[in-house]
Amino acid sequence: MMSLLSLTLTSSLILIPLIISKKQGLKLEADILVGTIRAVLQLALVGFILKVVFGINDWKLTLAILLVMIFNAAFNGAKRGKGIPGIFPLVIFAISSSTAFTLLILVSVKALSFQPAEVIPVGGMIIGNSMIACSLTTNRLREEIKTKKLEIEARLALGATPSQAVKDPIRLAIRTGMIPTTDTMKTLGIVQLPGMMTGLILAGTNPMEAIKYQLMVMFMLSAAVSISCMILGFLLGRKFFNAAFQLNDNLL
């Protein structure tokens, strides 16, 4: 266990970037200070809430917290799709589907038990990763449709439906959304020990046990990310067209 004194002493490490920023004129001092204070306050608040929630151990409250997390994640994830009609509910749908499906599997094979102390942090990882995947997918899809506008119109002119006309852009967008997860999987343990595993080991868990959890996390994240990207990619592709199967230029 780390004492509060040790933690306070480690916070002096923040002085290093502050001094460098000042000396080099990076003008990052304000950002670093605000970032540090926000991190301390937010995490303290979350720690406090989690402690209370874990104590109450009520499935309705657990579910409510997951929903709040999904809502926040979708709000952030939908920013990339500004202007696309119905983007927010679509992202909510994509993230909740991936979260529900993956958590259900984990709980039903007894990798996790449905307790706030297990479901909330793991759910948070799923939701966070799905959010990034949704942002990347949306961004890439819009870019692809923009750059391939002529090709898409040529396909429409040959009698393609919107879904058929954007098949390639959707494929690329889904791929892009999944890249961070697949890349992380490939370098896992070689480049860095993932945060979760490091945490477990520091907290005294046997490394073999920690690895089991880490593998579970990787499996669940690849499932979650691919589910969100697929759902979002396929539903989003159509949003760039109107009822007469014309490309909606305003969205590009």
Place this chain on the structure above:
Amino acid sequence: MLKLEKVSVNLGTSKILDKINLEIPANKITTIIGPSGAGKSTLLRLFNRLVSPAEGKITFKGKNIEEVDVIQLRNRVGMVFQLPVLFPGTVLDNLSYGPSLKGVREDDYALYCLKLVGLDKSFAEKDVSSLSGGEQQRVSLARTLANKPEVLLLDEPTSALDPASTEHIEKTICQLKSSLNLTIIWITHDLNQAKRVSDYVVFLAGGKVIEAGTKEQLFSNPKEKLTKLFLAGQLAEKRRDNP
């Protein structure tokens, strides 16, 4: 064949096309000429519903095109764009694209279309990236023909080609009119090309049809002052962003 009645198209607050009345005759080549920014491309895109009018009515063989299934309409009214935009893959992949959307695979007809545009069988398996500009545009034409359209919309198909390829495509299209019984609507900025290929000519400027008639009428005996100016090359180009 195709008829426009009081058709207007807006882009934001500006009028691209203003109350157009026009009738396109069947089995003829109708060219659309006019300065850039006149609304030629927009007019062409109305016929296969890549653009919808803000007001007015468009009919195809007497039927309002908004009541025809849009996929079916685009199969019957094919379009060739200024740039060939071929899809990645082989020539045959491109020719099979339209039919494959309907779940049909007709390699023989695809090869026949290739022959119609003057390319032999050996091209079928070539990768599209290995073709010259002229060959690409011919493949793009064949790809549209593979859908067995009744109407062919051409948006300056030769403007990016060298004179030899242009001549070849022109001849091919004129032959197609009779061999496939096609109605052709052809945008061109090249007045000599319009003189060579047209049966009918439509002169468009500032989003309005200024004059329309047979090739002889329009080129030898234009009635409108604007037409005379344009044919003499004296009409200042009016751009959309600078009206």
